[in-house]
Amino acid sequence: MPEEHWTRRLFQDHEEIFLRIHEHGWDAGEEQARDLKVLFDRFGVPAGARVLDVPCGIGRHSTRLAKMGYRTLGLDLTATYVERAQELAQREGVADRATYRVGDMRDLARSVPPEERPFDVAMNLWTSLGYYGEETDAAILRGYHALVRPGGIFVLFVVNRDWVVKHFDPQGWEEYGDLVDVEDRHLDLDASWMRNRWRFFRKKGEDLEGIATVPVEHRIYSLHELRSLLERAGWEVAGTFGGYKLDPPTFDSQLLVVGRK
Amino acid sequence: MPSGPRGPAGEADEIAAFLATAGVARGARILDAPCGIGRRAFALAERGYRVTAVDPNEVAIGALRARVPAELAAHLEFRHASHETLPGPPVSDTFDLILCLDHAVGRGLPEEDTAFLERLRGHLAPGGFLVLDLLQRDFFASRPRPFAYHVVAGLEQHEFRTFNPITGALDLTWKFYQQEGKDLRFRGSSSAHLRLLAPHEARQLLQEGGWHLEAVYGGWGREAVSPDRRKLILVARPAARVK
Numbered sequence A: 001m002p003e004e005h006w007t008r009r010l011f012q013d014h015e016e017i018f019l020r021i022h023e024h025g026w027d028a029g030e031e032q033a034r035d036l037k038v039l040f041d042r043f044g045v046p047a048g049a050r051v052l053d054v055p056c057g058i059g060r061h062s063t064r065l066a067k068m069g070y071r072t073l074g075l076d077l078t079a080t081y082v083e084r085a086q087e088l089a090q091r092e093g094v095a096d097r098a099t100y101r102v103g104d105m106r107d108l109a110r111s112v113p114p115e116e117r118p119f120d121v122a123m124n125l126w127t128s129l130g131y132y133g134e135e136t137d138a139a140i141l142r143g144y145h146a147l148v149r150p151g152g153i154f155v156l157f158v159v160n161r162d163w164v165v166k167h168f169d170p171q172g173w174e175e176y177g178d179l180v181d182v183e184d185r186h187l188d189l190d191a192s193w194m195r196n197r198w199r200f201f202r203k204k205g206e207d208l209e210g211i212a213t214v215p216v217e218h219r220i221y222s223l224h225e226l227r228s229l230l231e232r233a234g235w236e237v238a239g240t241f242g243g244y245k246l247d248p249p250t251f252d253s254q255l256l257v258v259g260r261k
Numbered sequence B: 001m002p003s004g005p006r007g008p009a010g011e012a013d014e015i016a017a018f019l020a021t022a023g024v025a026r027g028a029r030i031l032d033a034p035c036g037i038g039r040r041a042f043a044l045a046e047r048g049y050r051v052t053a054v055d056p057n058e059v060a061i062g063a064l065r066a067r068v069p070a071e072l073a074a075h076l077e078f079r080h081a082s083h084e085t086l087p088g089p090p091v092s093d094t095f096d097l098i099l100c101l102d103h104a105v106g107r108g109l110p111e112e113d114t115a116f117l118e119r120l121r122g123h124l125a126p127g128g129f130l131v132l133d134l135l136q137r138d139f140f141a142s143r144p145r146p147f148a149y150h151v152v153a154g155l156e157q158h159e160f161r162t163f164n165p166i167t168g169a170l171d172l173t174w175k176f177y178q179q180e181g182k183d184l185r186f187r188g189s190s191s192a193h194l195r196l197l198a199p200h201e202a203r204q205l206l207q208e209g210g211w212h213l214e215a216v217y218g219g220w221g222r223e224a225v226s227p228d229r230r231k232l233i234l235v236a237r238p239a240a241r242v243k
Helices: A006-013 A015-025 A028-042 A062-067 A079-091 A105-111 A134-147 A161-167 A223-232 B008-021 B039-046 B058-067 B110-121 B137-142 B199-208
Strands: A050-053 A071-076 A098-102 A119-124 A148-158 A171-176 A179-188 A193-204 A207-219 A236-241 A255-260 B029-032 B050-055 B076-080 B095-100 B124-135 B147-152 B155-164 B169-180 B183-195 B211-217 B231-238
Touching (some): A006 A015, A006 A207, A015 A079, A015 A171, A015 A179, A015 A207, A028 A062, A050 A062, A062 A071, A062 A079, A062 A098, A071 A079, A079 A098, A105 A134, A119 A134, A134 A223, A148 A223, A223 A236, A223 A255, B029 B039, B039 B050, B039 B076, B058 B076, B137 B155, B199 B231
Parallel strands (some): A050 A071, B029 B095, B050 B076, B095 B124
Antiparallel strands (some): A148 A255, A171 A179, A193 A207, A207 B183, A236 A255, B147 B155, B155 B169
16 A cells, blocks of 8 residues: 555644644734735735635635735645634634635645636745645646636745755754654755655653654755746746745745746 | 764764874874763774773763773773863873864863863873864854754754854753653753854964964864864864963
8 A cells, every 4th residue: 555645644644733833823924914915916916806825724824815805715635724714714804705615736626616716816835835746736836827817826935945955954843832843854856855754742841742753755946947837837937036025036045936827 | 863974983983094094003092081971982992092081070980980891991091180180190191192072172261271272282292193173163153053863772862052153152952862652751951052163263272272283174084174064173283382
């Protein structure tokens, strides 16, 4: 039997772990959403536009965008995250404008019925690409393309391969409240894949109680590769940036790429 | 498992190879000060060197003495000396090689380092030299790695690092855990505050302590010094004239 894909293990078998990480990132979404509005304005996205956010997690961007008047649809593979996103949208008073459903970015055609299309904007944020390899990525990007109106845009935010190479650190420690993640990282230069192993622990006094060990592996791209990947999927690259602040991309920045249909 | 190339066994081999290339013959007298928990002292004695290992940690020295096997007893001696007197009496003892490993300077005041280096000079036999192994400032300044861990015999050591570019100091905190299945049982912690030196600063420190820097490498394999190498291996001989 083939080994279970790591996304299933991390986001479904151990969905409670990544829920904690999503919750931890909720606050940061506030400013990122404001930055996204600046980006939307710059690329001529009209007020009240329709935004597709896949994968959406607990909706840290979409719920904020809904508060700014956009109408958003967020899809995520994990039902728990979708339920939490609905709860938070309710709490923020935008449940009528921010919709959340279970859906797979590899199967957008089936996840979004014709009557909900087209969108003015599609987004894939927080390094949610590369999980299934380059061919699948091209298909995923075509999937967003099919759901956006001509003239609409696509926003992609991912880790920068050049940053990883320049700043590579083979081990890491992350803390999310009492959740601890001890990371082993391997940079497979031949394939341009990150091959990580994340060991999760719960702090118990000074001890660390093991919860799970999960591989996290994904293709990493340099900017020129993202450009050709987007173009293969039918997007015209309309802007390349180093992050949400729309600074220029560098070897020390993340990557935010805007495509136009 | 990433116990990695910095594991103790590998390093002793690297040091032995370095010494062999430097022409330090088996049977040579080596002073290892401070010797810490004696990992390199044992390894070098096993390779035929005559090692005297000194450390201010009296408890460790007592334990190490008890661990010296009979077949090494003629080759390996552990001694205690206070930090202020390291490497300690007798002054008449001289060595073909003095090893100062694991960033033995930069832990206290600069004048203490100078005094330590001056005392070492008195323990060098004619033709002998000094080898210092330091962490390199430029590596930690340009490649901040806030966390690293390694595992030795089921003991997992987590290392948290903060480098302050204003003071040039590296603060290290270690937490030690016993691996028990998936769990890590806390066993203790320790910390260190190290002043790091760039190559030119190391040269100056040696000079102030009466030594002439003869060669500097980026590692035991005589790699070139570069900000990508975490170590400085310094080879020094007594300066012609003590200042």
